[in-house]
Amino acid sequence: MTASRPRTLAEKVWEAHTVRRGEGAEPDLLYIDLHLVHEVTSPQAFDGLRLAGRKVRRPDLTIATEDHNVPTVDIDLPIADPVSRTQVDTLRRNCKEFGIRLHPMGDAEQGIVHVIGPQLGLTQPGTTVVCGDSHTSTHGAFGAMAFGIGTSEVEHVLATQTLPLRPFKTMAINVDGVLGESVTAKDIILAVIAKIGTGGGQGYVLEYRGSAIRALSMEARMTVCNMSIEAGARAGMIAPDEITYAYLKDRPHAPKGADWDAAVANWNELRTDEGAEFDAEVHLDAAALTPFVTWGTNPGQGLPLGENVPDPEAIADENERIAAEKALSYMDLKPGTPLREITVDTVFLGSCTNGRIEDLRAAAGVLAGRKVAGGVRMLVVPGSMRVRAAAEAEGLDKVFADAGAEWRQAGCSMCLGMNPDQLQPGERSASTSNRNFEGRQGKGGRTHLVSPLVAAATAVRGTLSSPEDLN
């Protein structure tokens, strides 16, 4: 492990997992420490294994959950949609046949794949983590190299526990300063994406650095890394520190006893060395940030909440101007409208971006003693059954119910509407999820991405709002 030159965190993790270096144009072969599996992107991969007569090489490094399709009400009944039910049943059969641990609907450990990995302590610093889901970048918050893969790659990892990959370039995202009141990790990442664009991170792994990042909790760090993919980067990372170790210690799969000490000694090396060079660097002043919301149909089309809907005429780049025109037409918004005057029908609190206990606490803090505005429907969907249980132990479910919000079971839910939780055509949501693509939350639905605090304040006022607007 003695390096002759200073290396970035990403390079260290990459090199520690290189089974063999590619020769010439050939990619490196990377060992995968943890493979997370869910029902949507795995059936064709298991089929491929069967066709080729292959086994899962390391079932003990693989774990599955049901999250994308699962209903968030009546989970004791069979899934009503027969196609969703078939997909979930297929996962159950595959996990049984190939010996993979599965947390099915209703299980105490079930939840969104990116919530349960960290929660169980399986996501650890310096590991490589993959999943057939682009938000696998979430796990980078622990200093892991974590990225989404397609179904062919899922099959590849199941069969070989490796992936052929070319090293990513590295980009430092430096966020320094102290965040203001009601400004959160979600606002940081939305501002980053607006700054570098949806393609800005393509080919890079992002390393989030600086005093504002160091000050974030683990859950907030996960929110930041989660949306790296929305800037085009497959992975985002944060160097592990005492906050990381405190989160991990005593989790079910965290190392114990002497193993813990050995692991921490190893993890302490996982910092970008002094003098290491990034291929690109971006700087953001945390103190200048305010609550951030999206107005368009890609996550880069965002602005501070205090601004107005932009005028496409003022955009110089032709492709961006056309994209903005199409977005405003789809979103049914007029240039110049203050973002605070946009009314919503639905508020969605949940997802792998903002469905953890701190997110629920933040929203409940705003909703306590208040009511969801008439005509607004608010869905609260915990990221996992453990998050749900923790929230209930704290009485958060009561706060949501008293405010008039719906308290649901765990899953991906309205983030992508593969289950019945969908927007109707023309409906508009303030959503703590990660994508505002056309039709993402239901055909014809319109999405504004927001933080949990903004989601809660918006639910109360019925228009995009921050908690300060309630005073």
Add this chain to the structure above:
Amino acid sequence: MEPFKTHTGIGVPLRRSNVDTDQIIPAVYLKRVSRTGFEDGLFAAWRGDETFILNQEPFRAGSVLVAGPDFGTGSSREHAVWALQDHGFRVVISARFADIFRGNAGKGGLLAAQCEQQDVEQLWKILENEPGTEVSVDLEEKTVRAKDFVAGFAIDDYTRWRLLEGLDDIALTLRHAEEIDTFESQRPNWKPVTIPAATS
């Protein structure tokens, strides 16, 4: 995988940037457990619009999609590649592809050819002026042709080689099984395992 050397087919100009994976195939179409049959979800939201390019002759039969920059952003769903293939597309041309989409395309045998945006604009003009114009794509030469217009495209050499040879990634990796064994035997013992199940 079938080897890919050249392809000639009707070019379809799609003047949109940031064609994300939810546009290519919305999530509700991802529930199939088979590897085929995804064509009904391709551009599902746009297919309801009669003026959408794929609803018009002669573009219905197109097999080379020429799209704006940042094609395939968003989700990791390989179904996006399958939906394009099931509809009959063999090639997508764009100035910039999302990383995961590009990787998925290479695995599934759909050629993601990266052209300069100015060349994409040229192709759009040709295909719009004369609908039904065929585009020829040569993977060995790394060129696209339409009429007398010729442009180069970029693709990484390894993916190009695999496509030309029609090679299966897993079989290639398994040639290095001994190296995987060696690496595995040296992993620290405190690394996490998923079983036995947690008992917290």
